[in-house]
Amino acid sequence: xxxxxxxxxxxxxxxxxxxxxxxxxxxxxxxxxxxxxxxxxxxxxxxxxxxxxxxxxxxxxxxxxxxxxxxxxxxxxxxxxxxxxxxxxxxxxxxxxxxxxxxxxxxxxxxxxxxxxxxxxxxxxxxxxxxxxxxxxxxxxxxxxxxxxxxxxxxxxxxxxxxxxxxxxxxxxxxxxxxxxxxxxxxxxxxxxxxxxxxxxxxxxxxxxxxxx
Numbered sequence: 001x002x003x004x005x006x007x008x009x010x011x012x013x014x015x016x017x018x019x020x021x022x023x024x025x026x027x028x029x030x031x032x033x034x035x036x037x038x039x040x041x042x043x044x045x046x047x048x049x050x051x052x053x054x055x056x057x058x059x060x061x062x063x064x065x066x067x068x069x070x071x072x073x074x075x076x077x078x079x080x081x082x083x084x085x086x087x088x089x090x091x092x093x094x095x096x097x098x099x100x101x102x103x104x105x106x107x108x109x110x111x112x113x114x115x116x117x118x119x120x121x122x123x124x125x126x127x128x129x130x131x132x133x134x135x136x137x138x139x140x141x142x143x144x145x146x147x148x149x150x151x152x153x154x155x156x157x158x159x160x161x162x163x164x165x166x167x168x169x170x171x172x173x174x175x176x177x178x179x180x181x182x183x184x185x186x187x188x189x190x191x192x193x194x195x196x197x198x199x200x201x202x203x204x205x206x207x208x209x210x211x212x213x
Contacts, residue, residue, distance in 0.1 A: 006123045007034035009050075011043040011057040011066070012085070017108070021056065024112045031119060040064035040072075047073060052080065054103075054123045059086035059093050063177060067093065067100050067154050074101035081122040085115075094133050096154055104128030148194040149209060156193070159186040163199055164206025 008031055012018050018036050025031045034052055037043035040063050047055065055073065059066040070082050081103035086093055094105040103122035106115060118128040129137065149160060155176075162172045169187065173180045196202055206212045 004030070006031050006053045006119065007051065008032065008119060009034060009043065009046060009052040009055045010036040011038075011040075011055060011061070011069070012036075013038050013058065013061050017058070021115075024115060025119075028116055031116065040066075040069040043069060044072060047077060047080070054119050055080060055082045056085055056119065057082055059084055059088060059097070062175075065154075065158065065176070067097055070097065070100050070102055081125070083118055083122050083128065094129075095136060095150075096157070098127075098129070098137070100154070105133065106130075147209060149205070149211065152190055152193060156186050156190040159183060160190050160194075160202060160206060161211050163187065164203045165212045166203070 008025060010018050010021050010033060012021070015038070018038075022033050022036075025033055035046045035050055037046055039061050043055070043057065046052075057066050057069065061069070066084060066086075070084065073080060073082055078101075082101070084093070084097040084102045084105045085108055086105070087108045097105050104118050104127055106118050106128070110118075121128045149157060152160060158176070159172060162175070167175070169180050169183045172178075173183045176183070191197065191202070194202075194205065196205060203212075
């Protein structure tokens with residue numbers, strides 16, 4: 001008796017990445033690409049119109065980031081497993097993604113067979129985390145003295161990373177589809193929470209804690 005087919009929705013704004021993922025999954029009999037979306041709006045539309053067993057979603061997208069999209073998906077479809085895929089290292093977004101309801105987090109640098117294994121695992125109702133991430137999760141649970149950036153909201157954290165990488169408020173606003181005024185509010189909040197004074201201190205903090213790509 002053959003294994004049941006797992007219907008996968010791929011959500012990534014890069015056509016080359018989507019093609020690469022399709023190529024990897026096409027070699028497996030039990031995984032089928034049942035849909036693909038280039039942004040958050042399209043992903044939500046497809047999820048509402050069709051049935052999927054797993055959503056494979058990029059963290060960075062042009063209209064709404066993957067973690068915000070994840071929260072919307074989990075609100076409407078709490079039982080639908082979402083496996084987050086990112087070019088960022090695990091220490092940047094993985095714990096945030098899992099706290100937001102992700103079934104797992106995988107780096108785009110991971111081996112193809114690891115991707116296949118992770119999809120099967122979350123489709124079966126389990127969580128997927130690497131050994132490194134499991135260690136980080138254990139530390140996050142047991143440590144009360146978390147670094148200041150881990151206490152920021154997802155949007156504040158994103159703003160911190162972008163300022164630290166040298167982007168202006170205007171550039172951040174354009175990338176996140178927010179007004180400069182809104183980005184300024186996030187900047188003011190994160191400066192207050194982290195007890196920092198200006199962008200130079202934010203950049204120094206970001207470099208020190210490895211938050212800049």
